[in-house]
Amino acid sequence: MQIIGLCRFSYPAYGGFQVEHDTIEERIAYLYGEQRMEERFQLMETVALPCLKEQTDQDFELIIVIGDSLPKHHLDRLRDLCVGIPQIRIHSEPPRKQRAVMKEILNAARRDPSQPCLQFRHDDDDAVSVNFIERLRGTVSDCSGLVAKNRTIAFDFNRGYAAKVGANGITATEIHRPYYVASLGMYVEGNCHLTIMNFAHEKIHRFMPTVTITDDPMFVRTHNTFNDSRQKPVKAIPVETLTPEQEGEFLARFAMDSDHIRRVFSPG
Template sequence: MQVIGFCRFSYPATGGFQVEHDDTATRESYLYASARMDERFRHFEAICLPGLKAQTDPDFTFLVLVGTSLPAPYLGRLEALLADFPQARIVARDAGPHRATCQNVINEARNMAQPCLQFRHDDDDAIAVDFVETLREAALDLSALRAKHRLMGLDWNRGYVARPDAQGICAEEGVTPFWGVAQAMAVKPGVKHSIMNFGHNKILNFMPTVSFTDRAMYVRGHNDHNDSRQKKHVKPVALPRLDAAGEALFRERFAIDCDQVRGIFA
């Protein structure tokens, strides 16, 4: 069964952001600001990519959507980070409607005659190294339910919220349903809707969903440039620093090396 992961890397969409801008030029100016882009690359390298590259089931495609306006130095930096990640494919598109563009990019990578498993992923989040393997197993376990529905949601709701810095990682485990990370959708053959057609916390309004809470499956990045943290009155989250045992767990479960984190964020 085909598995597709999808990541927007500072793509200047119309819609799709909690903080809106007056026009595309203003949005691109915000997205491509050097301080913001430097932070996005640090999180992408230290938090997002390690677990993806270390998947126990390597049979998946990871689409990275960028704007055609992405400055060349950033595109080159992105290409370098993905050079040893054969499942990754950079897809450049002109600025356009968020949901329609994301849907088209995913469907262009699909075999529409076959069922598909899709997961969304932000560039500052991480999934466990066995996420793709677990997703595929769950989909097979739920074959009877999938056969009855065009779309079905799958959500692994236990994980960590984490903030990396020059001293390592501050993180805390919790259970948050439909948070948009370690969240997937099973799509029947011929169905054009993609996981990006639905708000991550509203997907249960449109299809049957199954949740799993047995083990930590994600790291939700927490940083100053989160789209969800740009609005007023957003309070900071106090997170305890990982001890040696916590750092070992992050290395084993998510392939996140806190020594590498310290070096990248130094």
């Protein structure tokens, strides 16, 4: 079954952000600010991409959506980071309404729309377990009876970590959160044009059956300077520095290398 992922990388959409701007020009200036872009690239390099490269099931695609106004030096850097991950395709779009363009991109990526597919979203500052694709595909097979009776089904791996990464490495705490973007997948039957972008992730359970899997930690949700969802006052989540043993667990499960993180985030 085809598995398609979607990642927005500083795409200047109309809508889709909690940080509001009066004009699209102001949004582009904010998104492409050098300080913000440097942090996004650091997170992409150390958190979001390594776990994709190390997936135990390599049969998936990830479309990274960028704006057609992304400066060339940023585009070149993004391409360099994605070298060695053949599943990734970078797709450029002018500013458009966020949900409409993302739905269009996902449906266009289906090799055979008459056949079912699986879809997931992947934020540029989050990680999923290296067996996420394998687990997602296997869970769909386990739920064959439910799949046969529904156009769409959400599969939610709701156990993971909230974390911060930086020059001192990783600080984290384990959490259970339903319907996060990270490690949430969706089944779509053949000849159905609905996509995972038709639904706000935290409300997806209102529109279809959902299956919750909570046995293993399956995501890392990083908290950083430019989290869109954390620009307004939110309750802080206490985190603690990982022990050497926990660092090894993060490397094995999420391909997050604490030593590499320290090097990338260290000043100079």
